[in-house]
Amino acid sequence: ETGVTQSPTHLIKTRGQQVTLRCSSQSGHNTVSWYQQALGQGPQFIFQYYREEENGRGNFPPRFSGLQFPNYSSELNVNALELDDSALYLCASSDGTFENYEQYFGPGTRLTVT
Amino acid sequence: RKEVEQDPGPFNVPEGATVAFNCTYSNSASQSFFWYRQDCRKEPKLLMSVYSSGNEDGRFTAQLNRASQYISLLIRDSKLSDSATYLCVVNPMNTGFQKLVFGTGTRLLVSP
Numbered sequence: 704e705t706g707v708t709q710s711p712t713h714l715i716k717t718r719g720q721q722v723t724l725r726c727s728s729q730s731g732h733n734t735v736s737w738y739q740q741a742l743g744q745g746p747q748f749i750f751q752y753y754r755e756e757e758n759g760r761g762n763f764p765p766r767f768s769g770l771q772f773p774n775y776s777s778e779l780n781v782n783a784l785e786l787d788d789s790a791l792y793l794c795a796s797s798d799g800t801f802e803n804y805e806q807y808f809g810p811g812t813r814l815t816v817t
Numbered sequence: 818r819k820e821v822e823q824d825p826g827p828f829n830v831p832e833g834a835t836v837a838f839n840c841t842y843s844n845s846a847s848q849s850f851f852w853y854r855q856d857c858r859k860e861p862k863l864l865m866s867v868y869s870s871g872n873e874d875g876r877f878t879a880q881l882n883r884a885s886q887y888i889s890l891l892i893r894d895s896k897l898s899d900s901a902t903y904l905c906v907v908n909p910m911n912t913g914f915q916k917l918v919f920g921t922g923t924r925l926l927v928s929p
């Protein structure tokens with residue numbers, strides 16, 4: 704086990720609603736990255752938090768936002784949900800050093816938007 | 818052109834077979850490469866990091882060819898438990914942060 708936890712495991716929301724997903728990083732890791740994985744695709748990078756600040760973002764609209772807390776846990780918020788937001792949302796933690804880019808994933812949150 | 822490209826498969830092999838997957842990447846500045854394994858409806862799990870000229874871990878061997886910008890994964894003596902999707906992953910290194918770019922994955926099915 705990686706020690707990365709996510710909650711909830713499953714979620715069903717209606718189009719237009721808002722959702723918050725949570726992630727606890729592995730002990731000793733100060734960096735959390737979020738990914739979206741649609742069915743049959745590889746994970747797509749959403750953004751990354753390092754020491755409570757967003758330090759990188761992928762091609763996702765501003766309605767995808769996040770936070771990182773002093774204990775390095777993190778939240779992903781999605782506003783105005785769309786049907787295409789249905790996916791597995793993965794968070795990954797890493798130690799933030801430039802010598803080691805290995806990232807360890809949590810079990811994911813499966814979001815269904817109806 | 819996609820940043821990371823893989824043959825989606827599926828690769829159907831019998832137990833005990835040797836199977837190889839290739840992956841190409843478009844960013845020549847990339848420095849870090851990985852293979853992750855993903856079981857159905859589960860999270861990706863780091864299988865191997867691939868640095869410099871490649872490395873080996875038991876039945877698994879990863880190779881890196883920088884000149885041709887491709888990475889390979891060789892699995893020897895396939896087991897039923899090797900059935901999974903194998904994701905080729907690259908860190909582009911030109912972003913200033915730890916972004917991973919994933920291929921769509923290659924599905925492996927090992928049969929008795």
